[in-house]
Amino acid sequence: MSRFEGQASGEALSRVSIDTSWGEFTAHFSVEGLAELDFPGQARRTSRSRSVSTDSNRGLREWTALTRDALWAILNGDAPDAMPPLDVRAGTHFQRQVWQALRHIPVGQTRSYGEIAAEIGSPSATRAVGTACGANPIPVLIPCHRVLAAHARLGGFSAGLDWKRRLLAAEGVMGFELNLPFK
DNA sequence: AATCGTCGTTCTT
DNA sequence: AAGAACGACGATT
Numbered sequence: 001m002s003r004f005e006g007q008a009s010g011e012a013l014s015r016v017s018i019d020t021s022w023g024e025f026t027a028h029f030s031v032e033g034l035a036e037l038d039f040p041g042q043a044r045r046t047s048r049s050r051s052v053s054t055d056s057n058r059g060l061r062e063w064t065a066l067t068r069d070a071l072w073a074i075l076n077g078d079a080p081d082a083m084p085p086l087d088v089r090a091g092t093h094f095q096r097q098v099w100q101a102l103r104h105i106p107v108g109q110t111r112s113y114g115e116i117a118a119e120i121g122s123p124s125a126t127r128a129v130g131t132a133c134g135a136n137p138i139p140v141l142i143p144c145h146r147v148l149a150a151h152a153r154l155g156g157f158s159a160g161l162d163w164k165r166r167l168l169a170a171e172g173v174m175g176f177e178l179n180l181p182f183k
Numbered sequence: 184a185a186t187c188g189t190c191g192t193t194c195t196t
Numbered sequence: 197a198a199g200a201a202c203g204a205c206g207a208t209t
Binding site (some may be wrong): 094095117122124125129132 | 189190191
């Protein structure tokens with residue numbers, strides 16, 4: 001299946017910075033919700049967003065607060081109390097299936113790429129699952145960092161393996177407690 | 184460490 | 197429109 005009809009390809013996004021103890025994340029909101037989240041120093045994902053002030057827009061202010069709270073919770077190893085609406089219209093059917101499966105992985109737990117593939121009914125698509133994880137536009141909140149390769153091997157991470165290690169460590173996942181120095 | 188099967192997505196004809 | 201190339205994989209040798 002292919003991309004959803006909505007989302008005019010040039011649809012404007014509202015860009016908001018979110019401060020955390022680990023640096024300044026960047027959130028990009030569409031009219032539907034949070035569409036992209038960038039790690040500190042990596043806010044280069046899109047050019048179709050414009051920086052906005054949340055002062056003027058109550059809804060945007062609320063979504064930003066929800067995003068910040070959820071982000072802070074996960075960075076502290078806690079389950080978020082609530083989530084902002086997530087706009088995943090840009091994803092293909094397969095990608096959305098994968099991303100939805102990721103959202104069911106509890107904080108502090110992990111799955112393998114193969115397990116996710118089996119869960120969405122495509123048990124031999126393990127490699128494609130990895131590709132879909134890499135295309136996840138909302139990392140951390142859609143917890144692609146909780147997917148490891150077989151035998152608890154680390155696997156890959158688009159934003160850099162150090163971020164994956166940090167997130168797993170923050171969630172107390174065994175084997176990542178007090179880890180290699182973050183570079 | 185090298186190789187092969189597998190599959191969704193993207194890039195080339 | 198069709199085929200080749202390319203991965204955040206996994207299993208085998």
